[in-house]
Amino acid sequence: MKPAPFEYEAPESLDAALELMQEHGSEAKLLAGGQSLIPVMNFRLAQPAMLVDLNRLAELDFIRPGENGSVRIGAMTRMTRLERYAELERYSPLLAEAIPFIAHPQIRNRSTLGGSLSHADPAAEAPAVCLAEGARFRLARASGERWVAANDFFQGLFETVLEPEEILVEIELESPPVRTGSSFQEIARRQGDYALAGVAASVRLRDDGVIDAARLIFFSVGDQPVDATAAAGLLAGETPSAALYEAAAIEAAEKEIDPVGTIHATPDFTRHLVGVLTRRALALAVTRAQEASA
Amino acid sequence: MTAPHEVRLTVNGTPRRAETEPRTLLSDFLRHDLGLTGTHVGCEHGVCGACTILLDGEPVRSCLVFAVQADGHEITTVEGLAPGVDDLHVLQEAFWEAHGLQCGFCTPGFLLTLVPFLERHPDPTEHEIRVAISGNLCRCTGYQNIVDAVLLAAEMMRSSAVAGPTVQE
Numbered sequence: 001m002k003p004a005p006f007e008y009e010a011p012e013s014l015d016a017a018l019e020l021m022q023e024h025g026s027e028a029k030l031l032a033g034g035q036s037l038i039p040v041m042n043f044r045l046a047q048p049a050m051l052v053d054l055n056r057l058a059e060l061d062f063i064r065p066g067e068n069g070s071v072r073i074g075a076m077t078r079m080t081r082l083e084r085y086a087e088l089e090r091y092s093p094l095l096a097e098a099i100p101f102i103a104h105p106q107i108r109n110r111s112t113l114g115g116s117l118s119h120a121d122p123a124a125e126a127p128a129v130c131l132a133e134g135a136r137f138r139l140a141r142a143s144g145e146r147w148v149a150a151n152d153f154f155q156g157l158f159e160t161v162l163e164p165e166e167i168l169v170e171i172e173l174e175s176p177p178v179r180t181g182s183s184f185q186e187i188a189r190r191q192g193d194y195a196l197a198g199v200a201a202s203v204r205l206r207d208d209g210v211i212d213a214a215r216l217i218f219f220s221v222g223d224q225p226v227d228a229t230a231a232a233g234l235l236a237g238e239t240p241s242a243a244l245y246e247a248a249a250i251e252a253a254e255k256e257i258d259p260v261g262t263i264h265a266t267p268d269f270t271r272h273l274v275g276v277l278t279r280r281a282l283a284l285a286v287t288r289a290q291e292a293s294a
Numbered sequence: 295m296t297a298p299h300e301v302r303l304t305v306n307g308t309p310r311r312a313e314t315e316p317r318t319l320l321s322d323f324l325r326h327d328l329g330l331t332g333t334h335v336g337c338e339h340g341v342c343g344a345c346t347i348l349l350d351g352e353p354v355r356s357c358l359v360f361a362v363q364a365d366g367h368e369i370t371t372v373e374g375l376a377p378g379v380d381d382l383h384v385l386q387e388a389f390w391e392a393h394g395l396q397c398g399f400c401t402p403g404f405l406l407t408l409v410p411f412l413e414r415h416p417d418p419t420e421h422e423i424r425v426a427i428s429g430n431l432c433r434c435t436g437y438q439n440i441v442d443a444v445l446l447a448a449e450m451m452r453s454s455a456v457a458g459p460t461v462q463e
Contacts (some may be wrong), residue, residue: 002319002322008299008362034358035358042319053362055363104343106355
């Protein structure tokens with residue numbers, strides 16, 4: 001299992017990388033952490049004519065505070081660096097909670113936040129978390145840049161709005177508002193495996209303890225992360241209770257996901273897992289929101 | 295075939311250089327171009343962990359890095375662990391003592407995964423060890439003796455760390 005031949009470019013600046021993508025975007029692939037791309041190249045499932053390696057771009061490896069309590073993360077920031085960043089929990093409790101579930105330490109030492117988002121694997125944790133947190137992404141091209149909300153970024157199975165000449169360069173995550181709690185849950189067959197199903201949940205309470213708004217993003221249940229808006233809608237304006245979580249779980253599991261089934265999980269089993277994960281995640285997210293309100 | 299690139303890197307403290315195609319995996323570069331066959335190649339798609347090496351001190355899978363990407367970086371392979379040809383690294387000693395290997399194919403990957411882990415976790419719990427080795431497959435031991443070996447190594451390292459200053463005095 002060896003990759004097919006390719007031309008290799010390792011630009012030393014973002015500008016140089018953008019120039020290369022302007023010229024070769026249609027036949028070139030960007031190499032970030034390589035932890036998804038290199039395996040498929042080893043299998044020759046991908047045979048890009050050119051790799052543009054972003055690993056020399058120190059300018060895309062950063063974590064810095066932004067405005068209004070946000071954090072800005074360079075696309076080439078590796079998962080291990082994020083895992084060791086003690087402040088991450090304050091800015092994005094879901095990302096902080098999710099990172100230990102992302103593959104194994106050896107993988108997290110290479111894999112990057114921007115790479116995982118651009119790859120848009122429906123089983124990956126980072127896209128679901130960014131959707132749940134309302135992240136924004138900065139996409140650059142030689143002629144300019146644009147900001148895209150996570151909501152608009154993911155388009156389907158390994159599909160995003162990224163144009164061939166564009167590079168995702170930065171991710172912005174805003175600190176959750178007050179009285180907000182979240183919970184990240186997944187079930188995998190072994191530590192570090194792809195999840196059979198997972199959820200990133202976030203709940204905001206009113207000052208009287210009633211649920212103001214909720215967000216439930218499921219992953220590894222279809223061809224892209226699923227924003228379960230109907231289940232979340234059932235929660236808004238209601239007093240937290242086990243019966244309420246059950247109603248949301250049924251809504252999400254029965255109506256909002258459409259699992260096709262794999263050798264490891266039939267559609268029915270996936271629905272069962274989504275129900276279990278919804279109940280667990282909502283109970284924990286509400287508890288955390290109550291603690292944050294106290 | 296694409297034009298070879300020059301790769302200069304430091305392997306186990308020694309500067310090395312070689313020319314290779316961009317598609318050469320770091321695992322193959324170490325084995326075929328540098329003759330360091332202690333790095334074992336199992337699945338070649340990032341699942342088994344046998345090819346784990348240290349890249350700038352952190353464990354990575356050498357089958358998921360191209361050799362050209364290691365240009366200018368520092369690599370440690372299993373050949374670089376022991377302090378001398380007649381000695382073993384403490385962790386190797388503990389694997390031997392606790393019977394942490396049978397066929398030994400996976401062992402280099404386990405060792406390179408665990409050396410930095412023990413530096414960060416000098417007194418690990420069994421659970422922490424099992425999470426740390428979750429990316430390394432072993433088909434012989436059932437992992438129990440590997441976990442025992444890591445606990446033993448941690449104990450040996452802690453007692454030598456305590457004994458260290460006394461010897462210097």
